[in-house]
Amino acid sequence: MISLAELQRRIDCGDLSPDAALAQSLAEIDAQEKAIGAFVCRSENPRAAGRGPLRGIAVGIKDIIDTAELPTEMGSPIYKNFRPRADAAVVMMLKQAGATIIGKTTTTPFAANDPTTTLNPRNHAHTPGGSSSGSAAAVAAGMIPLALGTQTGGSVIRPASFCGIAAIKPSYRLLPTVGVKCFSWTLDTVGLFAAGVKDLAYGLSAMTNRPELLPSATVAVPRIGLITQEFAGAPEAAGGEALRIAAAAAERAGASVRPLKLPDVVAEAWRIQPVIQEFEAHQAFAWEYRENYDAMPPLLRGRLDESVGLTPDEYDQARAVAMRARAALAETFAEVDVLLTFSAPGAAPKGLASTGDPRFNRLWTLMGTPCVNIPAYVAEGGLPVGVQVIADYGNDAKALAAACFVEEALKS
Amino acid sequence: MISLAELQRRIDCGDLSPDAALAQSLAEIDAQEKAIGAFVCRSENPRAAGRGPLRGIAVGIKDIIDTAELPTEMGSPIYKNFRPRADAAVVMMLKQAGATIIGKTTTTPFAANDPTTTLNPRNHAHTPGGSSSGSAAAVAAGMIPLALGTQTGGSVIRPASFCGIAAIKPSYRLLPTVGVKCFSWTLDTVGLFAAGVKDLAYGLSAMTNRPELLPSATVAVPRIGLITQEFAGAPEAAGGEALRIAAAAAERAGASVRPLKLPDVVAEAWRIQPVIQEFEAHQAFAWEYRENYDAMPPLLRGRLDESVGLTPDEYDQARAVAMRARAALAETFAEVDVLLTFSAPGAAPKGLASTGDPRFNRLWTLMGTPCVNIPAYVAEGGLPVGVQVIADYGNDAKALAAACFVEEALKS
Numbered sequence: 106m107i108s109l110a111e112l113q114r115r116i117d118c119g120d121l122s123p124d125a126a127l128a129q130s131l132a133e134i135d136a137q138e139k140a141i142g143a144f145v146c147r148s149e150n151p152r153a154a155g156r157g158p159l160r161g162i163a164v165g166i167k168d169i170i171d172t173a174e175l176p177t178e179m180g181s182p183i184y185k186n187f188r189p190r191a192d193a194a195v196v197m198m199l200k201q202a203g204a205t206i207i208g209k210t211t212t213t214p215f216a217a218n219d220p221t222t223t224l225n226p227r228n229h230a231h232t233p234g235g236s237s238s239g240s241a242a243a244v245a246a247g248m249i250p251l252a253l254g255t256q257t258g259g260s261v262i263r264p265a266s267f268c269g270i271a272a273i274k275p276s277y278r279l280l281p282t283v284g285v286k287c288f289s290w291t292l293d294t295v296g297l298f299a300a301g302v303k304d305l306a307y308g309l310s311a312m313t314n315r316p317e318l319l320p321s322a323t324v325a326v327p328r329i330g331l332i333t334q335e336f337a338g339a340p341e342a343a344g345g346e347a348l349r350i351a352a353a354a355a356e357r358a359g360a361s362v363r364p365l366k367l368p369d370v371v372a373e374a375w376r377i378q379p380v381i382q383e384f385e386a387h388q389a390f391a392w393e394y395r396e397n398y399d400a401m402p403p404l405l406r407g408r409l410d411e412s413v414g415l416t417p418d419e420y421d422q423a424r425a426v427a428m429r430a431r432a433a434l435a436e437t438f439a440e441v442d443v444l445l446t447f448s449a450p451g452a453a454p455k456g457l458a459s460t461g462d463p464r465f466n467r468l469w470t471l472m473g474t475p476c477v478n479i480p481a482y483v484a485e486g487g488l489p490v491g492v493q494v495i496a497d498y499g500n501d502a503k504a505l506a507a508a509c510f511v512e513e514a515l516k517s
Numbered sequence: 518m519i520s521l522a523e524l525q526r527r528i529d530c531g532d533l534s535p536d537a538a539l540a541q542s543l544a545e546i547d548a549q550e551k552a553i554g555a556f557v558c559r560s561e562n563p564r565a566a567g568r569g570p571l572r573g574i575a576v577g578i579k580d581i582i583d584t585a586e587l588p589t590e591m592g593s594p595i596y597k598n599f600r601p602r603a604d605a606a607v608v609m610m611l612k613q614a615g616a617t618i619i620g621k622t623t624t625t626p627f628a629a630n631d632p633t634t635t636l637n638p639r640n641h642a643h644t645p646g647g648s649s650s651g652s653a654a655a656v657a658a659g660m661i662p663l664a665l666g667t668q669t670g671g672s673v674i675r676p677a678s679f680c681g682i683a684a685i686k687p688s689y690r691l692l693p694t695v696g697v698k699c700f701s702w703t704l705d706t707v708g709l710f711a712a713g714v715k716d717l718a719y720g721l722s723a724m725t726n727r728p729e730l731l732p733s734a735t736v737a738v739p740r741i742g743l744i745t746q747e748f749a750g751a752p753e754a755a756g757g758e759a760l761r762i763a764a765a766a767a768e769r770a771g772a773s774v775r776p777l778k779l780p781d782v783v784a785e786a787w788r789i790q791p792v793i794q795e796f797e798a799h800q801a802f803a804w805e806y807r808e809n810y811d812a813m814p815p816l817l818r819g820r821l822d823e824s825v826g827l828t829p830d831e832y833d834q835a836r837a838v839a840m841r842a843r844a845a846l847a848e849t850f851a852e853v854d855v856l857l858t859f860s861a862p863g864a865a866p867k868g869l870a871s872t873g874d875p876r877f878n879r880l881w882t883l884m885g886t887p888c889v890n891i892p893a894y895v896a897e898g899g900l901p902v903g904v905q906v907i908a909d910y911g912n913d914a915k916a917l918a919a920a921c922f923v924e925e926a927l928k929s
Contacts, residue, residue, distance in 0.1 A: 392585060396585070
């Protein structure tokens with residue numbers, strides 16, 4: 106894989122030109138894209154910027170995120186050849202930091218769960234996960250150092266886990282969703298994929314002008330709460346193994362790790378997350394669902410068919426649960442710095458029929474807390490399995506620092 | 518003006534056909550649009566739906582709200598001939614309720630403060646206010662019974678006050694902003710304009726499928742807190758007179774009315790509202806500002822120029838103040854049902870150079886509370902001046918019911 110931090114270091118010290126850094130990504134895309142199928146379209150004549158912390162960094166943009174210079178097709182024939190007028194806010198953040206938009210990456214239609222044809226670079230017989238399939242696969246294949254995805258249920262952390270790369274779903278609205286196709290305004294969150302945790306930190310810091318996100322010279326030893334989300338069911342063997350290995354490594358490296366039970370209202374929030382997601386989806390996709398029913402992706406259409414009777418009252422009650430759960434979860438963080446839990450039930454499922462199960466992700470999207478995936482274990486078939494480090498809402502710096510600690514611990 | 522409730526009543530009892538109701542609006546538009554200039558474009562061959570609570574109701578849509586069948590130009594040459602692929606969520610809500618989209622109404626460019634050429638129907642020498650200029654003017658002129666606008670500072674309540682009509686800025690996100698051009702995601706709120714408060718209630722209830730918003734047969738007598746927002750400066754004579762008249766009328770009708778002072782942190786929230794608005798505007802308009810600087814509307818561009826140095830830290834601090842202020846304000850509502858305060862400093866300013874001052878509105882947009890404008894006084898030159906009734910976040914039904922009470926009280 107291509108490390109953003111390493112590229113940046115070499116460019117900063119004059120060892121590598123931004124043009125050469127970009128050329129490396131272009132060569133890798135030429136070499137690998139045909140086998141993986143991570144891109145929907147590519148920029149014509151991409152150029153490296155002369156300045157900015159992300160000069161020379163090629164970035165892939167999930168194709169539900171608006172770009173003024175490339176079509177934005179949402180993975181659906183309903184948006185064939187659609188050209189937004191403007192770049193999404195996150196695309197402009199990248200450009201202002203000097204990054205080069207290299208192309209649009211594949212997305213499941215409307216970032217739901219109907220699969221794409223993108224292959225998992227670790228094992229071509231398996232899904233890369235979704236909905237940010239192309240972004241995760243392009244980074245995992247070493248084609249690009251940075252990609253943007255979005256998460257409404259588990260669409261950033263899950264594919265990162267399946268593809269064996271780092272990813273962050275930042276705190277709710279740390280990155281704006283202006284110009285991002287909406288699924289659920291309470292949940293949709295833009296996230297980053299990169300080779301390692303430091304790479305994420307450099308990317309997110311450059312996009313947001315927040316130096317506090319950069320890795321510090323000395324990594325603090327975190328107090329870790331181990332969470333098994335028993336309300337979401339048991340993990341597969343590989344998922345359990347990944348969490349066991351990550352917890353043991355963190356403990357060996359000096360961290361305090363102790364099992365923690367989440368308050369009941371937080372488990373209740375996990376249960377009502379689909380109510381909020383589907384109620385808002387009915388409004389967000391009203392035009393597509395009502396006026397283009399036949400062209401809708403079948404799995405998403407089926408979910409909308411099933412939830413057509415949801416009432417405003419059920420939605421209001423679900424939102425009230427979410428509010429109480431956020432407050433209860435915040436109190437949990439008085440005792441620990443971060444939580445450690447499963448990124449996915451196990452390794453990537455075989456075939457492309459399913460993008461996997463978001464059941465260990467959806468609570469955290471609803472809570473709005475920052476989540477960082479770290480690869481922790483390699484299962485049969487060379488398939489990676491990750492764990493996620495979760496900090497309190499607004500403490501993205503702490504999530505990145507603790508994820509860095511666990512990532513280092515897993516190396517030794 | 519055309520009363521939505523009255524049209525609905527006549528259609529329901531078979532006294533009027535939906536087609537005839539629609540034809541009335543079309544005839545009024547033909548008669549008056551040339552003088553007022555409330556529309557950017559109009560639907561070709563609009564038809565009345567055969568069913569739905571809003572069948573026969575012609576609705577104007579502010580031109581920063583996406584429509585699949587009409588261009589959406591944001592009041593700016595940067596979006597000339599722009600055709601979104603989908604209808605905004607609120608447009609689909611109207612369609613599903615049976616309403617007919619009759620056209621797009623004028624908006625100040627990007628819903629900021631550079632004026633449109635729309636005239637105030639009450640006095641053509643004055644501004645109708647903004648940014649939802651065309652929506653307020655079209656309803657006030659009696660062209661249409663319902664129109665959609667948006668408010669980030671004071672863009673719904675202020676033009677309603679200047680034009681002498683009813684309007685509601687509902688609780689934050691009661692109406693989704695999916696497909697609405699973003700200015701500030703923390704603030705942007707879709708609102709409704711209509712002839713009277715009952716008309717708003719029928720419109721909003723039909724859009725949201727929330728029967729609790731409908732007027733009840735017996736109107737409860739509200740406990741009213743009188744708020745002068747002294748932190749925002751003094752009103753003009755006409756603004757003060759409108760509030761005095763409305764408070765006296767409510768008291769005569771049996772309501773308890775007592776002056777209330779807002780907690781200090783709420784005044785502080787008023788002060789930091791521009792920090793949140795401008796910081797988010799820099800991200801929301803990044804493409805327009807960075808890549809189309811010369812074509813940007815001068816007043817908005819000037820505001821962005823001035824606020825270019827705002828830091829993430831200032832933004833985070835402002836958001837923390839807003840959070841504390843929302844909690845403090847919620848406690849205030851333990852003592853009263855609603856608040857009553859100025860909708861604008863005074864009557865509509867003369868000429869079209871300024872759309873007026875949102876200083877008595879911006880706090881409430883940040884608090885996310887439902888606000889309803891009611892005309893309360895007519896100043897020199899036939900210029901109306903309104904007051905706003907404000908309920909606690911989520912209590913839109915209470916805001917509408919209390920506004921109904923004050924509206925009735927003002928009639929007797």
